Amino acid sequence: MSKRKSKSQYVGKTNPTVLQQIPTFPKDCDNKYVIHAVIETPRDQRHKYAYDQQFGLFRLKTIISEGLAWPYDYGFTPGTLGDDGDPLDVLYLCDEPTFAGCLVNCRILGLVRLVKNGEENDRILAAAMPVEGVGQTTDQYDDVDDVPQELIESITRFLVEYPTDSDNKIEFKGVHSRKKALAAVEQGIKNFKKDRRKDAR
Numbered sequence: 759m760s761k762r763k764s765k766s767q768y769v770g771k772t773n774p775t776v777l778q779q780i781p782t783f784p785k786d787c788d789n790k791y792v793i794h795a796v797i798e799t800p801r802d803q804r805h806k807y808a809y810d811q812q813f814g815l816f817r818l819k820t821i822i823s824e825g826l827a828w829p830y831d832y833g834f835t836p837g838t839l840g841d842d843g844d845p846l847d848v849l850y851l852c853d854e855p856t857f858a859g860c861l862v863n864c865r866i867l868g869l870v871r872l873v874k875n876g877e878e879n880d881r882i883l884a885a886a887m888p889v890e891g892v893g894q895t896t897d898q899y900d901d902v903d904d905v906p907q908e909l910i911e912s913i914t915r916f917l918v919e920y921p922t923d924s925d926n927k928i929e930f931k932g933v934h935s936r937k938k939a940l941a942a943v944e945q946g947i948k949n950f951k952k953d954r955r956k957d958a959r
Contacts, residue, residue: 782837791866795848797833800855816858838946841878852886868902869939871931
């Protein structure tokens with residue numbers, strides 16, 4: 759396993775009001791598979807945004823190739839830290855796009871395991887919460903096995919192919935259950951707490 763960076767763009771003392779203060783798990787929900795996600799890049803557009811820790815804003819990071827568009831909302835779950843030194847990435851499946859900076863409660867469905875330039879760079883696959891009286895495509899998804907195979911293939915193909923424009927090497931290592939995804943989130947929380955303790959010294 760690769761060594762994590764000591765700090766990331768999300769973790770540090772630059773701004774005490776940054777998004778890492780948001781709890782990973784919503785306090786008003788007793789479903790252990792429900793987490794918070796902060797959306798950085800909404801679907802159906804070419805722009806890719808990323809949260810800028812220094813300024814507390816969402817920065818335009820890049821524009822993907824013409825003819826491509828983000829097929830899902832993309833962000834991170836706060837209070838976690840992955841092997842690459844950043845919070846765990848979240849793919850948020852919903853019927854309508856949100857916006858950069860939107861905080862959502864979402865249901866963990868599974869884990870897309872990737873290696874980016876030799877480091878683990880997993881994506882948590884999550885879905886919108888059910889809304890009483892409103893039917894959503896994602897309501898029928900409880901685990902990754904419930905997601906149509908063609909959608910999974912489309913997601914994984916996009917994740918592997920779009921970073922090639924930035925000279926990143928992405929390797930697909932499989933799709934795993936929500937149980938393994940939850941374990942990854944819990945490990946991410948431990949990594950985050952350990953890193954914060956290190957910063958406090």
